[in-house]
Every structure is written in C-alpha cells, then in structure tokens.
Amino acid sequence: MLAKYLVRRFLASIVVVLGxxxxxxxxxxxxxxxxxxxxxxxxxxxxxxxxxxRAGLGLDRPFYEWYLTWLWNVLHGDFGRSMIDGSPVLSHxxxxxxxTLELTGTAILLGVLISIPLGVIGALxxxxxxxxxxxxxxxxGFAVPQFWLGLLLILVFSVTFEQHGLPWLPSSxxxxxxxxxxxxxxxxxxxxxxTVLSFFYLSLWSRFTRSSMLEVLSQDYIRTARAKGMAERRxxxxxxLRNAVIxxxxxxxxxxxxxxxxxxxxxVVFGWPGIGKxxxxxxxxxxxxxxxxxxxxxxxxxxxxNLLADVLYAVLDPRIRYA
Amino acid sequence: MSRREVEQDQGFAQFExxxxxxxRRDFLKRAGGAAAYMAFMAGGLEFLAACAGSTTTTSxxxxxxxxxxxxxxxxxxxxxxxxxxxxxxxxxxxxxFDGLTNYKKNGDLIPALAADLPKTSPDGLxxxxxxxSGLKWSDGQPLTADDVVFTYDLAYASKYKDxxxxxxGDLEKYVASVTAPDPQTVVIQTTQVFAxxxxxxxxxxxxxxxxxxxxxxxxxxxxxxxxGPSVTNGAFKFVxxxxxxxxxxxxxxxxxxxxxxxxxxxxxxxxDSVAVTNQLKTGEIDVGPVDxxxxxxIKTASNVxxxxxxxxxxxxxAYNLDPSKLGGQLFSDKAVRQALLFALNRQQIVSAVFFGxxxxxxxxxxPTSWSYKDKPKVLYSFDKAKAESLLDGAxxxxxxxxxxAKNGQKLKFTMITNAGNKQxxxxxxxxxxxxxxIGVDATPSLIQFPQLVSQIVSIRTFDxxxxxxxxxxxxxxxxxxxxxxxxAGGFNGADFKNSEVDSxxxxxxxxxxxxxxxxxxxxxxxxxxxxxxxPIILFNTGIWGVSTRVxxxxxxxxxxxxxxxxxxxxxxxxxx
Numbered sequence: 044m045l046a047k048y049l050v051r052r053f054l055a056s057i058v059v060v061l062g063x064x065x066x067x068x069x070x071x072x073x074x075x076x077x078x079x080x081x082x083x084x085x086x087x088x089x090x091x092x093x094x095x096x097r098a099g100l101g102l103d104r105p106f107y108e109w110y111l112t113w114l115w116n117v118l119h120g121d122f123g124r125s126m127i128d129g130s131p132v133l134s135h136x137x138x139x140x141x142x143t144l145e146l147t148g149t150a151i152l153l154g155v156l157i158s159i160p161l162g163v164i165g166a167l168x169x170x171x172x173x174x175x176x177x178x179x180x181x182x183x184g185f186a187v188p189q190f191w192l193g194l195l196l197i198l199v200f201s202v203t204f205e206q207h208g209l210p211w212l213p214s215s216x217x218x219x220x221x222x223x224x225x226x227x228x229x230x231x232x233x234x235x236x237x238t239v240l241s242f243f244y245l246s247l248w249s250r251f252t253r254s255s256m257l258e259v260l261s262q263d264y265i266r267t268a269r270a271k272g273m274a275e276r277r278x279x280x281x282x283x284l285r286n287a288v289i290x291x292x293x294x295x296x297x298x299x300x301x302x303x304x305x306x307x308x309x310x311v312v313f314g315w316p317g318i319g320k321x322x323x324x325x326x327x328x329x330x331x332x333x334x335x336x337x338x339x340x341x342x343x344x345x346x347x348x349n350l351l352a353d354v355l356y357a358v359l360d361p362r363i364r365y366a
Numbered sequence: 367m368s369r370r371e372v373e374q375d376q377g378f379a380q381f382e383x384x385x386x387x388x389x390r391r392d393f394l395k396r397a398g399g400a401a402a403y404m405a406f407m408a409g410g411l412e413f414l415a416a417c418a419g420s421t422t423t424t425s426x427x428x429x430x431x432x433x434x435x436x437x438x439x440x441x442x443x444x445x446x447x448x449x450x451x452x453x454x455x456x457x458x459x460x461x462x463f464d465g466l467t468n469y470k471k472n473g474d475l476i477p478a479l480a481a482d483l484p485k486t487s488p489d490g491l492x493x494x495x496x497x498x499s500g501l502k503w504s505d506g507q508p509l510t511a512d513d514v515v516f517t518y519d520l521a522y523a524s525k526y527k528d529x530x531x532x533x534x535g536d537l538e539k540y541v542a543s544v545t546a547p548d549p550q551t552v553v554i555q556t557t558q559v560f561a562x563x564x565x566x567x568x569x570x571x572x573x574x575x576x577x578x579x580x581x582x583x584x585x586x587x588x589x590x591x592x593x594g595p596s597v598t599n600g601a602f603k604f605v606x607x608x609x610x611x612x613x614x615x616x617x618x619x620x621x622x623x624x625x626x627x628x629x630x631x632x633x634x635x636x637x638d639s640v641a642v643t644n645q646l647k648t649g650e651i652d653v654g655p656v657d658x659x660x661x662x663x664i665k666t667a668s669n670v671x672x673x674x675x676x677x678x679x680x681x682x683x684a685y686n687l688d689p690s691k692l693g694g695q696l697f698s699d700k701a702v703r704q705a706l707l708f709a710l711n712r713q714q715i716v717s718a719v720f721f722g723x724x725x726x727x728x729x730x731x732x733p734t735s736w737s738y739k740d741k742p743k744v745l746y747s748f749d750k751a752k753a754e755s756l757l758d759g760a761x762x763x764x765x766x767x768x769x770x771a772k773n774g775q776k777l778k779f780t781m782i783t784n785a786g787n788k789q790x791x792x793x794x795x796x797x798x799x800x801x802x803x804i805g806v807d808a809t810p811s812l813i814q815f816p817q818l819v820s821q822i823v824s825i826r827t828f829d830x831x832x833x834x835x836x837x838x839x840x841x842x843x844x845x846x847x848x849x850x851x852x853x854a855g856g857f858n859g860a861d862f863k864n865s866e867v868d869s870x871x872x873x874x875x876x877x878x879x880x881x882x883x884x885x886x887x888x889x890x891x892x893x894x895x896x897x898x899x900x901p902i903i904l905f906n907t908g909i910w911g912v913s914t915r916v917x918x919x920x921x922x923x924x925x926x927x928x929x930x931x932x933x934x935x936x937x938x939x940x941x942x
Contacts, residue, residue: 074814074816075816076814076816076819077819077823077824077855078816078819081444081451081530082451082532083451083532084819084823085451085535086851086857087539088532088535088855089535089539090854090855092532092534092535095534096530096532099587127443128443128444128593129449129587129588129589130592130593135609138610139610142610194640197641198644201644201648201650202647205647205648205649211648213650214641214644214645214650215637215645215650216611216612216636217611218608218611220614220632220634221433221435221614221632312637313637314610314636314637314641316611320610321610324441329816
C-alpha cells in the first residue's frame, strides 16, 4: 500500500518540479527587457556587443531551448555557472546552506521547544489570564510582519543599547567581519534573526498545540484515565500530550523545506548570508542559472518535506492508512 | 502552499514598500568607477556620489596597524577589472589593482603605475607611457609592460572576443594596438583622435599575465581569480571572500606607493542604506555612503564625521520628440518644453525630496565639470506666470475642463519612472501637481526598472520618462544628445535631433585643446538651455560617513568608489 502510494507521490513530484522551474524561467525571461545579467548597460556597448554578451550566457536561444539544456545538465548533476559572477551555482548554494540551516534550524527548534509547553499551559488553564496573555502573544506573532519586528529589534538592541552603553547585539551578518567566527560570536549574531523567525513558528504551533490538546483532553479515554485514579500529570503528559502532538508533526514537517527557503525576509533584513538572501538578490539581477538552481533545490525539499510529514504521520499514528 | 507562505508574501510586499530607498533593485545604476561608465540608474547608490572636504585635518603622525570596515549595500560580482561593470566590484578592484593612471578627487588625471602622464604624439593618435621602475606584483614577480598589453588585449584583441568584457565596445572602436617596445614602455595607438581617451580608458586595473596569460578566453570568464585574485598590484591583497557577507583584504608590502598603514581592510555588505547609518552609529562599520534621507539621523552621532560634495549624478526627465508618437505632437514646440520647466519649483523638489542635499541644475553639464557653464543662455527659475504666457502664446488654450488644448489636441500625457524609487515617485507627483496648476494633465505611471530601460533604449512608446544618470569625468554628452544615438540601443531615447549640437559634440571629441573644447561645450550648453529636450531637475551630492577613528580618507566627486589614490594612506588612530 505504502509503496504504491510513494510511487504515485513521486511521479506527481516530478510534475511539480518541472512546473515550478518552467514557470520561474518564463517569468524571468518575460520581464528582463534589455537587461544582460551581470553587465550594467552603458552607452559604449554597441548592439553587437550586447548580442555577443547575451550569446555568451546562452541567452540568444529561445527560453525553452535554454530550459531543456538546463534540465539535461541538472539531471547530470551540473547546475551550471552563475550568470553574474561565473562561479558554479552549486558552490554558491553550498556556501550559503550552512548559514541558512543554522538560522532556520535554530528557529524551528526554539519554536518546537517553546510552543509545546505554552500550548499545554494554555489548554490546561483555558480561560485564565495566562491563557489570554498567551493568545495575545500568539496573535501578535502571527500578525506582526517579520521585517518590521526585525528592524525594531535592530533599532532597540543594536543602535539604542549601544548608544546607552549597554551590552548590544550586532545588527547584521552571521559573524563579525574582523576576528569573528567563534561559537560565541556566531551566537551573538544569531540571537535576533532566530528570535524573529522562531516567534512566528512559536505563535503558530502553540495555538495548534493548545487546540489539539483541548480536543484530546475532552476524549473519553482521558476521562477513563482520570476515573481510574491516574495521576493528573500522567494523564496530561502520557495520554494527552502524546496524542495531541501527532497533528503537530505534520505542521512541523511542512516547515522542513522552510529550513532552506523559509528565512528569506529575515535573512534580507539581517544581512544573513543564506540561501533566501541569495535567491532574492539574484532574482533581482536576473541571474537565471542561480535562481533556477535554488528554485529546483527548494522545490525538491518542499516535495520531500510534504512526503516525509505524511510518512511520519503514518508511522506515529497506526490508525492512518494510505489508499 | 501553506498558509505561512502566503503570510510571508504579504509581509514581503509591505517590506518592499517600507524600505523606500531599497537599493538592491538598481541593476543598471552603478555608473562611475574604474571605467567612468555612464548608465541609467534605478536609484540608490548613485545619489551618494560626490566632492571636496577632507575629513582629516590632523597633524598627528600616521600609525601602522589596525583595520577598517567599509560598509555598503551592494554586493560584489567580480574582482576582475576587465569584467566588472558595477560600482561595488570596481571599488574592491580599486583597492587591489592600480591602472596606468588615476584621478584626483576633482577629476584631474594623475599617474599611478605609469611614472608620468603619457606623451601624446603630435597627431594625437599615439600615447606613450613609461612605467614606474621596480614595480612588483604582490607575489614578488616584476610588473612589466607585458602585463599592461595583456590586460588591454582582453578587451580589444580579436583573439579574446569570448571574454565577456563590458569594455570591448569602446576599446575595440578606439584602440588600434597596445604594444610593449620594452618592459618599461607601453604604447597605445588609437584609431582616431578621441579626446576622452585618457580620462576614460587608462584607469583599468592591470592584471597579471603570469597568472592569467595561459588561460583560454572562455576560461577568463570563469577562473577562480575573479572571485579571489591570488596576485595583486594595489594597496591591498586578497585574503578571503565570505560570500554574501564581506571581503577581507590585507596590506600588500610590494605596493609602489609604499605599504598601506592598515593591516586589514574589510568590505562588508549590509542590508540597505538604513543599515549603513545604523552600523556607522554602532561602529560596526567605519566608512559608508549616507543616503540623504538618513543625513539627519546620523549627523548627531559624535563618532561619525560627515563629508558632502557635489557629484555628476543627476535626475532628469525627457520628452518623446519622435514626430510619429504622441509626445512628438505635444512637445515639438520648444515653447511647450520651456513652459513646463518654468512651471516646476525645482528648489522645492531638492528641499522636500532630497532634504536639501542637491543643487538645482542650470546646465546640462554638471557643476563638477571643467566645462560647466554657470549661466547658459536661458535660465529657468520657478515662474508660473511665464509658463502660462508661453503656453498661451504657443496656442495651447485652456478648455472648459481647465485642460489646455490646441486644434482639438489636449495637453495630456503620461510620465513613467521605475517603481520602488520613492524619490522619483515623489518627483512625478510634484510634476503632476505643478503642471495641473497651469492646465496640463500629466499622469504618473510606475514600471519596473528593466522595462523602463527598454522604453528608453528600444521600445520608446513613452510620452515623458524620468530617470537618473551619471556623467563620466569627460564632458562629452553624446550618449544622451547626439542624433546618432537615437538608433535602437542608443541612449538618446528622447529622439532629440539637432544638427548644430551634433556637429559641436563631434568637433569637441576630436579636439585635444582643452580651452577650445571648453568653448565648444559652452556653445553646446547654451543651445541645450534653449532647446531643453531633457531638463535636468537636480545634481545630487555625495555624502560619506567616516568614523572618527579613521584618518586619511579624502572623498571627492571622483574619489568615491573605484578611484581612491589615497587607499594606502588611510590609518586608524586607535591602532585596532
């Protein structure tokens, strides 16, 4: 059953990857105008120079031809070279990947670790002041744009703190430009972006845990557990929480592709040298090959993340069967 | 799609609106730099271009050691001087590679790797350079005339046609040969007398033949050297490039102008111009360009010294004069063009949009140029009555709806500029309002920057466009105003054709005598002030913030980005 399901999902994934990359390319190709990636137009460039530079980048061919060549190369493990700087796309991605994983991994971990206890507290004390306060925080976390929160933190914890002689946090980058790079230095740089990013996860998942927990706690088996005299702590954590977090796993699983692409806004605001920032900058510069490489990579992860979430769900909850 | 991706998209749209001076969108701006290129600018860094005002008046003896961090919001593309076309790359290249000549901050040419300015042959076709003696690469190898020949070969020789050099256009046209009769001598033979040659084409960073000489042309485009030059000849040598974050350089002990005082020079990429200001305040960066909108936010910081000077960067609007287009029908009469300019309060635009950091333009030549004419034939101050009488006189009468019309044709048109540049969006709004006051119906329309450039250089269906531009050191303005450049791909998208202007511009290009040239450009400015095909709203100023611990910088209109002859003389007073 599961094998058949996986095969079907796999075939569907191929269509998704092809569709996403093709649409990305068409959008870039249709909007680039007279732009030649990597070269600022200047009046000294004659039309024939521009034609030569375009041809050098393979842009003299129609986009579908470019696409098929690109696809063929990717299938052979060759992501090509950036149109902006001529270095391999794969090395660009691999250069930035550790930074992105550091940021998003920390944020997701923080989100999970904090949101579950908050959700449980909210459920157990439903209607209390604590619950209301947590609700307000969650709604805020969901509603406040990440860029705004990021800028606010920079203004307060970097600029204002520094001016008042307080210990302050660096406002951009992943390490100090001079003499940085040790663990402490990295953590200092990580605090603000990870906080902003995890705030969102935290809001989402704590609400989810709370409602899921409330639902589970109203089940018959919980009443049974309580009736047979089981300690409340055991009821909540063994019978309640274990069942309540199962749906949460799907949600977290859906965020796994976000490990690579999820931090875009935060990366841009904090100048974090990650994949999201790279994709953003290169899209603005019409660096076809780099953008396509990242899109391909990110799409694969989205597809794989969804699949993994489904499979985990089945493993953790034997009631689920695939048809 | 999960709900959260949708959320993020919305956040993103707001994010874009929020950072109005969002400058990473400026693909094509970045004029200036090593090649003194001219390009249309999306807005951002170019506003920061700029002149005089040394930040250091100290008599303290410079100390060796320490580092500085320069911050900017543009990332680097390449460190190869023959491939680069953007300001950020040119800036890093300028720290590591000297060319034959360099500029003083006022634009005067000074020798760099050359011992003196070149000898020019009587026919004006041949330049002979003598290199300084004992020049060495950072690896100790001698730097000779062969390296110069190799560097120029990359951008004009036919065997290197596959090198993706943006310099090829001009060099192929003007260079007949570059030869090295002996290791100390370089002879550049040009195809025709071309007055701007030395000012435009002798600053390119010289590349090491002993490292790159064995590569095939295509390999030059992708060699590791471009992202990490193993050998340099400038004040600094390359240490590492943390992609997306910073480039670290160290002192080059073999530098001809004496080893730099600094141990380390870091170029840090920060998120945007607001971040430049924030980090100047916190001391995370020591040097950085300051956006006019940020000036007041930083001038109170006691740890930052500000320098401001005029620059040849400007914002202008242009009428479509092509008779087959709507613009041609509306604007072919110069009285209409003049009236619209009289109706604009440009001083108010400078104050409100640029916070006073800029100068209303009197002429098409920038005030930083030696050819600048302060008072050309027609001067335009804000004069609404004059604007109305000019339009009345030209037969454009107000109708019952308050809009002027002539022969049933309403004075009604659209103005385009690039979306996301708040300053330009504001200017269009001011123009709309000012012109409405005299009975002209102009509607702003915002399009993406690549589309704006396409409109200017090829499609040309616009009525009026507004964009930024940057002039090189030489006063030649053929790219925008010579009728030759109305051809597809040319920058004269306004379709301005004036045979007198053409002949003056052509003559000035083949005249080497500066006094004669100045006279020709004076005539040119007079004609342009009368014809006003593309009125300039303002010339910008360049503003730099420098930490009080940094000494020896000397920013000016032509010593901002690529060209800084004082790189090795910068030092820090705290030794850190």
